[in-house]
Amino acid sequence: MNDTVKFSVKDLDLYYGNFQALKKINMEIYKGKITAFIGPSGCGKSTFLKTINRMNDLIESVKITGSITMDGVDIYKDMDAIQLRTRVGMVFQQPNPFPMSIYDNVAYGPRIHGIKKKSVLDEIVERSLKQAAIWEEVKDKLKKSALAVSGGQQQRICIARTLAIEPEVILMDEPTSALDPISTLKIEDLATELKQQYSIIIVTHNMQQAGRISDKTAFFLTGEVVEYGDTEQIFNKPKNKKTEDYITGRFG
Amino acid sequence: MNDTVKFSVKDLDLYYGNFQALKKINMEIYKGKITAFIGPSGCGKSTFLKTINRMNDLIESVKITGSITMDGVDIYKDMDAIQLRTRVGMVFQQPNPFPMSIYDNVAYGPRIHGIKKKSVLDEIVERSLKQAAIWEEVKDKLKKSALAVSGGQQQRICIARTLAIEPEVILMDEPTSALDPISTLKIEDLATELKQQYSIIIVTHNMQQAGRISDKTAFFLTGEVVEYGDTEQIFNKPKNKKTEDYITGRFG
Amino acid sequence: MRQTFIAQLEALNNDVIKMGSILELSTNEMILALDNTDTAISKKIIDRDDEIDLLEQQIEKDCINIIAKQQPLASDLRKITSIMKIITDIERIADHCVDISEYIIRLSKLPKVNPPKNLSDMISAMKKMVIGTIDSFVEGNLEKATKVIQADDEVDTYFEKITEELSETMQKDSNMVPQCICYLMIIKYLERMADHATNIAEWITFIVTGDLVIG
Amino acid sequence: MRQTFIAQLEALNNDVIKMGSILELSTNEMILALDNTDTAISKKIIDRDDEIDLLEQQIEKDCINIIAKQQPLASDLRKITSIMKIITDIERIADHCVDISEYIIRLSKLPKVNPPKNLSDMISAMKKMVIGTIDSFVEGNLEKATKVIQADDEVDTYFEKITEELSETMQKDSNMVPQCICYLMIIKYLERMADHATNIAEWITFIVTGDLVIG
Amino acid sequence: MKKIAYKDNKISKRSEFPEKLFHGIFLVCALASVLSVIAIILFVFSKGLKPFFGDDAYSFLKFITGMKWDPGNDIYGVFYMIAGSVLATLGAIVLGVPIGLLTAVFIAEIAPKKLVAIIKPAIELLAGIPSVIYGAFGLGVIVPAINKISPTGQGESLLAVICVLTIMILPTIISLSESSIRAVPKSYREASLGLGASKTQTIFKAVIPAARSGILTATVLGIGRAIGETMAVMMIAGNNIGGLPKSIFSKIRPLTTNIAMEMGYASGKHQDMLFATGVILFVFIMVINITLIKLTSRLGSQGSSS
Amino acid sequence: ETNTDVTPTTEPTAEATKAPEATTEPTEAAETDGDLSGTISITGSTSVEKILMDMIDEFTALNPDVNINYTGTGSSAGIADTLAGSNDIGASSRELKDEEKVDGLKQVIFAYDGIAVAVNPANTVTDITLEDLVKIYSGEITNWNQVGGSDANIVVVSREGASGTRGAFEELIKLEDAGGLVEDATVLEGNGNVQQSVAGNANAIGYVSFSFIDETVKALTVGGVEPTAENAKAGTYSLSRPFIFASMEATQTPVAKAFLEFAVSEDGQGFVEDHGGIRVD
Amino acid sequence: MEKSNWNKRKWSDGFLKGLIYLSTALTVAILAVIIGFILYKGIPGVNLNFLVRNWDSRTTFVNVNKQAGEASTNPKYVPSLGITLEDEDDTVYIKEIESNSPVRKALNMKEQLYELKKSDIITKVDSENTKGMKAEEVAALIMGSSDAAIRLKVIRPGGGIMPMLISTIYIIILTLAIAGPIGISSAIYLNEYAKPGRVLRLIRFAIQNLAGIPSIIYGLFGMLVFVQIAKMQYSILAGALTLSIMLLPTIISATEEALKEIPKVYRESSFGLGATKLQTIRKIILPGALPGILVAMILGIGRIVGESAALIWTAGTVAQIPISLVGGEASAATLTTKMYWLIKETGDLSTASSIAVVLLILIIVLNVASKLITRLFLRKKGTN
Numbered sequence A, B: 001m002n003d004t005v006k007f008s009v010k011d012l013d014l015y016y017g018n019f020q021a022l023k024k025i026n027m028e029i030y031k032g033k034i035t036a037f038i039g040p041s042g043c044g045k046s047t048f049l050k051t052i053n054r055m056n057d058l059i060e061s062v063k064i065t066g067s068i069t070m071d072g073v074d075i076y077k078d079m080d081a082i083q084l085r086t087r088v089g090m091v092f093q094q095p096n097p098f099p100m101s102i103y104d105n106v107a108y109g110p111r112i113h114g115i116k117k118k119s120v121l122d123e124i125v126e127r128s129l130k131q132a133a134i135w136e137e138v139k140d141k142l143k144k145s146a147l148a149v150s151g152g153q154q155q156r157i158c159i160a161r162t163l164a165i166e167p168e169v170i171l172m173d174e175p176t177s178a179l180d181p182i183s184t185l186k187i188e189d190l191a192t193e194l195k196q197q198y199s200i201i202i203v204t205h206n207m208q209q210a211g212r213i214s215d216k217t218a219f220f221l222t223g224e225v226v227e228y229g230d231t232e233q234i235f236n237k238p239k240n241k242k243t244e245d246y247i248t249g250r251f252g
Numbered sequence C, D: 001m002r003q004t005f006i007a008q009l010e011a012l013n014n015d016v017i018k019m020g021s022i023l024e025l026s027t028n029e030m031i032l033a034l035d036n037t038d039t040a041i042s043k044k045i046i047d048r049d050d051e052i053d054l055l056e057q058q059i060e061k062d063c064i065n066i067i068a069k070q071q072p073l074a075s076d077l078r079k080i081t082s083i084m085k086i087i088t089d090i091e092r093i094a095d096h097c098v099d100i101s102e103y104i105i106r107l108s109k110l111p112k113v114n115p116p117k118n119l120s121d122m123i124s125a126m127k128k129m130v131i132g133t134i135d136s137f138v139e140g141n142l143e144k145a146t147k148v149i150q151a152d153d154e155v156d157t158y159f160e161k162i163t164e165e166l167s168e169t170m171q172k173d174s175n176m177v178p179q180c181i182c183y184l185m186i187i188k189y190l191e192r193m194a195d196h197a198t199n200i201a202e203w204i205t206f207i208v209t210g211d212l213v214i215g
Numbered sequence E: 001m002k003k004i005a006y007k008d009n010k011i012s013k014r015s016e017f018p019e020k021l022f023h024g025i026f027l028v029c030a031l032a033s034v035l036s037v038i039a040i041i042l043f044v045f046s047k048g049l050k051p052f053f054g055d056d057a058y059s060f061l062k063f064i065t066g067m068k069w070d071p072g073n074d075i076y077g078v079f080y081m082i083a084g085s086v087l088a089t090l091g092a093i094v095l096g097v098p099i100g101l102l103t104a105v106f107i108a109e110i111a112p113k114k115l116v117a118i119i120k121p122a123i124e125l126l127a128g129i130p131s132v133i134y135g136a137f138g139l140g141v142i143v144p145a146i147n148k149i150s151p152t153g154q155g156e157s158l159l160a161v162i163c164v165l166t167i168m169i170l171p172t173i174i175s176l177s178e179s180s181i182r183a184v185p186k187s188y189r190e191a192s193l194g195l196g197a198s199k200t201q202t203i204f205k206a207v208i209p210a211a212r213s214g215i216l217t218a219t220v221l222g223i224g225r226a227i228g229e230t231m232a233v234m235m236i237a238g239n240n241i242g243g244l245p246k247s248i249f250s251k252i253r254p255l256t257t258n259i260a261m262e263m264g265y266a267s268g269k270h271q272d273m274l275f276a277t278g279v280i281l282f283v284f285i286m287v288i289n290i291t292l293i294k295l296t297s298r299l300g301s302q303g304s305s306s
Numbered sequence F: 001e002t003n004t005d006v007t008p009t010t011e012p013t014a015e016a017t018k019a020p021e022a023t024t025e026p027t028e029a030a031e032t033d034g035d036l037s038g039t040i041s042i043t044g045s046t047s048v049e050k051i052l053m054d055m056i057d058e059f060t061a062l063n064p065d066v067n068i069n070y071t072g073t074g075s076s077a078g079i080a081d082t083l084a085g086s087n088d089i090g091a092s093s094r095e096l097k098d099e100e101k102v103d104g105l106k107q108v109i110f111a112y113d114g115i116a117v118a119v120n121p122a123n124t125v126t127d128i129t130l131e132d133l134v135k136i137y138s139g140e141i142t143n144w145n146q147v148g149g150s151d152a153n154i155v156v157v158s159r160e161g162a163s164g165t166r167g168a169f170e171e172l173i174k175l176e177d178a179g180g181l182v183e184d185a186t187v188l189e190g191n192g193n194v195q196q197s198v199a200g201n202a203n204a205i206g207y208v209s210f211s212f213i214d215e216t217v218k219a220l221t222v223g224g225v226e227p228t229a230e231n232a233k234a235g236t237y238s239l240s241r242p243f244i245f246a247s248m249e250a251t252q253t254p255v256a257k258a259f260l261e262f263a264v265s266e267d268g269q270g271f272v273e274d275h276g277g278i279r280v281d
Numbered sequence G: 001m002e003k004s005n006w007n008k009r010k011w012s013d014g015f016l017k018g019l020i021y022l023s024t025a026l027t028v029a030i031l032a033v034i035i036g037f038i039l040y041k042g043i044p045g046v047n048l049n050f051l052v053r054n055w056d057s058r059t060t061f062v063n064v065n066k067q068a069g070e071a072s073t074n075p076k077y078v079p080s081l082g083i084t085l086e087d088e089d090d091t092v093y094i095k096e097i098e099s100n101s102p103v104r105k106a107l108n109m110k111e112q113l114y115e116l117k118k119s120d121i122i123t124k125v126d127s128e129n130t131k132g133m134k135a136e137e138v139a140a141l142i143m144g145s146s147d148a149a150i151r152l153k154v155i156r157p158g159g160g161i162m163p164m165l166i167s168t169i170y171i172i173i174l175t176l177a178i179a180g181p182i183g184i185s186s187a188i189y190l191n192e193y194a195k196p197g198r199v200l201r202l203i204r205f206a207i208q209n210l211a212g213i214p215s216i217i218y219g220l221f222g223m224l225v226f227v228q229i230a231k232m233q234y235s236i237l238a239g240a241l242t243l244s245i246m247l248l249p250t251i252i253s254a255t256e257e258a259l260k261e262i263p264k265v266y267r268e269s270s271f272g273l274g275a276t277k278l279q280t281i282r283k284i285i286l287p288g289a290l291p292g293i294l295v296a297m298i299l300g301i302g303r304i305v306g307e308s309a310a311l312i313w314t315a316g317t318v319a320q321i322p323i324s325l326v327g328g329e330a331s332a333a334t335l336t337t338k339m340y341w342l343i344k345e346t347g348d349l350s351t352a353s354s355i356a357v358v359l360l361i362l363i364i365v366l367n368v369a370s371k372l373i374t375r376l377f378l379r380k381k382g383t384n
């Protein structure tokens, strides 16, 4: 496999005010792979995820030390947050299409970035929806509200919306936790599909999901990365006792 | 095992207005067992569950034909809905303690039924919380708001609240879907514990959960019971192709 | 539909079939080698064993992985657990091919004697069983599996007969004892191969019907 | 903590241990029967086989159930899949006890001969292996398992030696061929028993270390 | 375990009567509103329509298209008042909605918490101030100010009314817009930012469109408030007795003012005509209300599925 | 602390604090009327309020058991109330119209009031003829320079349609014959608003009851005649009108009767003069 | 994406941001000017007397029994009455009263106690008019009388808003007493009982319309129906009834909001525990909605306090403390109506602004109260 490093995280500490939510994170995240973050609630998974596309910048009290580089460039020092976010797309826990038509949802990003030509937008929308494996289901109702479809479809529209800005990396924060099992599987298949082109980082509560789709898994506990390695190894033969306990349900 | 029939459902049809949500349900539910209802979203699981304690009475448009008997007595013809509901307790998807103290929450039911004596209430509250395996965790903060504890604890308080009215049957509608994996396991263990004394019927989206804790499983599809039998059989060797497809994730 | 999962199952199935076809090859070659006491082929068979072992290990791992990641249930779970068993038996059959091959080499170093009369019949019965199991696995064919199970008695009968024959041969001609012992061992292995084929057939029955018939 | 799950794993473990202790019993009795060519004991061993078979089937079912319902992972999953393999081997060893018992009965009907010289050594080596596997399973003891695997060679050596001895005996005295064939088969079974014990030991290694050593 | 005896017949015997009784009481109370509306319509309309029927009926057409209101001479025309009311309302909306919306954006999206803690109560205060005070303010500050720039030499004008109405609808617009902006799920903002939008883009392209139903409701309520405002407007409108407003500095005589101004003094037919003005106003309000109901239900259904 | 602190300047009570000059013996009055009791409700003209409030105060001081409510609703409404029987006394600041003069309605003129033509103190105009006044109010004259002032548009301020003051004013200047009030006139409710408006606008012209003339507005002489009570009483100042109490004879209570008598008594009339009104003789 | 887009984005971002700041500045400026205007005009007039005095001055004749008192060097001191006089602008008023002064036991014409107070103006001593006299002269006049008792004509100065304050409170109480129970009951019906259908739609439509009707129409209606047809005359009851109808939508919808806040699951849980509907309403729904209902009431008070158009023609504009519900003695002005009246009749913006200051304070108090209630509720509900 292609083991190019996409993100390199060094000694990352993150504080919410006085509360340290991330402790000395060191991690290399690889290109073209799915990296899963697992761990009990409140262990800092989402926090770390948001740190990667600087979504935490929006929270007043956040203080970050250490560094994250993307393709060797420090994302906090040498990159504009907005530019970073067009390169690192994000999909959220709750499907959150804007209350607009499906078309407008997907075209939102390109429009934001100044694309106005209808033909170009049409093309982007179609391509993105196809990539998100939802084109067939919605192509006849592009002008309908994106809220008028099922949760699973909404989530795929959200993924299409992210793909439309042609990111290099897609962050997903529990993208299926609000979905039924069938939609969940569709999204999982989609993620596996997408990793050919994009690096994907996914936070999940569902251990089996991490197992199913990811190549690498990081286990977080109270703000620390306890173990990080190949998913197979983590699920079959974790090195750390805490990881083993968490994975086998002997935690807490 | 003790195979006394608790509920006997005969040719039950249920309509919401013109929409038939339950179609010719025939089922015997046994005493001292955990019966699980599984099936895709919207298949009528919750509807059927609510039919058992006549919670559907509250919805105007509902029309029911067929019969449900509890211990041989027709619950729709020969039983008062309120009486029925004190015999058939219910626990909901979202932990929903009332915004009162833990004590008042658990004492709510007994008080409703006219118990005023402090000593009796104290005893009921303690017993119920103990049964719900939450006594140790909350005994020092009975006077605190029930909303000030974690979701998993809230759900156990809700179970205690239900136990306080000494029901014979406990209905649970996806009682863990809002909880994290660890709290989920606690509730599952509790259910297994409680089935010694109560008949439990549980709706769950989580197939493995049904597998883990139930003795009997019914698979619902578009308002029909496709298959009903021992959980082991349903999970290992379902008779019906649709059940098999659902269970093995080949559905939809 | 769980695309990934189904694809994984598919791959697993193909691996088992691949293992089966290697086994078929070894079996056929073993028969050939036995007919001609051919050491070259025997050696080839022995060398090939690593391939089977590796495949078994691979499949074993895959099965555990699928169980860990995909939570298979019902027929899927039956299939995977059965495969875990089946591959052991396939590997064992292949092992016995190797064992037989080793005896063939041993035989080749001894003065040539006529093989026992019923040996070829026993071999073909055994071969039918092995091929039957592989076919029934590929096709998920319950009937063929049942036939395999029934055929085991035939092989056992041949085993008894040939043992008898060999016993007589040795009593008659003490010089032929070493060769006969080789043949004795070979037919023991053949009998074991048939046994393993029976096991596989039983697992296939389980996959299809869900009924556990462990004997 | 997953109380129910842990309890189920516990029960499963106990069942395997129970199966192991039955096997130990059979093995010991088999040795006794062989020493005295005791048909009564042999019959008892044969009768007991059903018990083992049932237990295997039970454990097999439980394993599949636990996998289906509890989604075991990591060490738990390793344990369960290994147990599924281990019980096959235990059952096979028990089967071989039965097989040997049958040959003992056969021997008892033939004129008595002296058993091969090294037989008792081979038996005690094999017995050590069987007991070693059971112990190492109970204790999760990697060292003991490794010892079992190493011991297999010893048994194999005895097998070769006794085969040689029996070959000579038959060549010397053709009257003794039927008895020798019985002994040949018996030592073959003993060798197979040791092999199975080795398998079990390998699975135990897998449980403990997570390294798949399939051979 | 001790079984506690509350499962006896007590429950079923708990008579149905109180349940039914209270159901009845609640229903009757709920119907009070209906009754009130019917009564208002009945009385106001019956009195307001009286002049147009009977022997010396006043031509309704003349009434509705009339350009002069001179009760002393039996001239009752309200068209120029309708025009005045509509123009004033329109002006207030055109000014008030953008200002209010942008202020709401500031409060909900931009301002630091501490500033919000000051501005928000201040705006709530603005909402709570009696309209009479606005009238006084208009009279004391706005009218003199306009006086200085007006070519008519007088401050009482459409412009003054628009100014005061704008101020008066601001709190409505601001607080409703603000709460609907706040009600926009955080997820929309996150999604937009996650797509590389700037904060401002996020506000204008994602948040405001998502809050549009609330903003629309605010606007319609603003219209309602503006068109119905009486006391503040009366002091500053000029209340000319006839003629369409020709410019922003023209006086107007809103419908409400016409009623309030002469109500105490009027009697007989004159009083009836004031009620007739009320009827016109009422019809206006009804139209606005029905629009609002339609709008909210349409936007509501647009928001959710299907 | 003095009373001027506590009583803002233009408030009715400020006037009230000035002691009446009446010289009748309150003792007698008190003794004769002191046993009166009951309630009188008065509604109607707002122009009479200041005079009326003082009368009420004095009357109730003399008769502590009498309660008098007055609500300023405007002349027309006051008379309408009287006709409808919903008050005891209706107050009017204009002559009764013919349709209001029904049988049994008794009117008591208790004062005359002058209507002053008010302009901003900054206005250079000091006098206006009746003819010009009509022309201004009918819209014929629109610029102050037409009546001797500076070149500026005249801002015409009038009262609401049902005002008694407006009725009287228009009647007195015969505005009707000149085509009625100019459409563009500012119409304000109440004397106070008119006064304020004129005070705040250099080019405005309005009319208010004499009592509202203070330093903030300037009263014009009309045809050279000063707007004083004397002139009005003498008839030389043409813009004056009666203040009337109307009541239904049949239902009149003794208290109401006593009050009406008090109003025209020496005591009552004292207040008329206090507030720039003109006594009836 | 491209660089030119990038710059364009930054520019338009800046422009829009500028607009936002501008609008906010405008809003805040307006607010500041309004409040500033009111305070500037109104504050000087606000003092204790303004709050506690009557609106109108009140003239009373009193009889006072003289006491034996020691003469003093102060010529303005009246030893026989224990008071000190002062004069100002042609009037003489009482400056100080001794604790045992007989004027504290003065009797009016009906022989009822009418205690004289500081600032009371003496306009007549027996039959002597004091107009234009100096304090010393009046003191001498009083002391000159040899009778045991003396009759004074006293004017108690007005200029205060006490009657309006009290009337406002009366109307608030009355209105809430009428509209509160009806509104809350309506909300309970709508939220807990009503089934979708024509009746519900009708009620909702009615409420929505009531909410939209301008207060002037309520004024028309109230005047016609309550004042005239029901012959209540201008009275607090007529005003309160009119306001009650007007407030119904406010109270209903705010209460409904509060009821809606109670999650459906609470009801289901309660029913699931065997509670009846009424029990559920009483034990779960009403307690939970109580803060919301209180806030609804406060909102209602706010509207009552601010209302003028609907009250002027129903409750009248008399500055008196009403002593009955209907009829002439029930007529009363609230602060706001009086304020309006003041501007219209006298153009007195200063006093109007003083009233406005009082109103502002009242409204601030109401706002703070509703905030506190909400916060208290949140704290009770939240983690604690």
Ligand SMILES: Nc1ncnc2c1ncn2[C@@H]1O[C@H](COP(=O)(O)OP(=O)(O)OP(=O)(O)O)[C@@H](O)[C@H]1O
Residues within 6 Å of the ligand: A016, A019, A021, A039, A040, A041, A042, A043, A044, A045, A046, A047, A048, A059, A205
């Ligand atoms: N904005 C914030 N301010 C203060 N603390 C925060 C904030 N966001 C998160 N935290 C705290 O930081 C810790 C990590 O939170 P985070 O959301 O990253 O957890 P998580 O692993 O994503 O949990 P979950 O699985 O529940 O989503 C938690 O203790 C949380 O309470």
Ligand SMILES: Nc1ncnc2c1ncn2[C@@H]1O[C@H](COP(=O)(O)OP(=O)(O)OP(=O)(O)O)[C@@H](O)[C@H]1O
Residues within 6 Å of the ligand: B016, B019, B021, B039, B040, B041, B042, B043, B044, B045, B046, B047, B048, B059, B205
């Ligand atoms: N109150 C109602 N009125 C009308 N239709 C309803 C009502 N409640 C449920 N339904 C419909 O009845 C069907 C069964 O609903 P039900 O809630 O029982 O499904 P479910 O199996 O519990 O689904 P889920 O897993 O999503 O909870 C669905 O199609 C649903 O839309």
Ligand SMILES: [Mg+2]
Residues within 6 Å of the ligand: A045, A046, A047, A173, A203
């Ligand atoms: Mg998270």
Ligand SMILES: [Mg+2]
Residues within 6 Å of the ligand: B045, B046, B047, B173, B203
């Ligand atoms: Mg459900």
Ligand SMILES: O=P([O-])([O-])[O-]
Residues within 6 Å of the ligand: F044, F045, F046, F047, F048, F074, F075, F076, F092, F093, F162, F163, F164, F165, F166
């Ligand atoms: O209030 P008026 O005296 O003008 O009727």
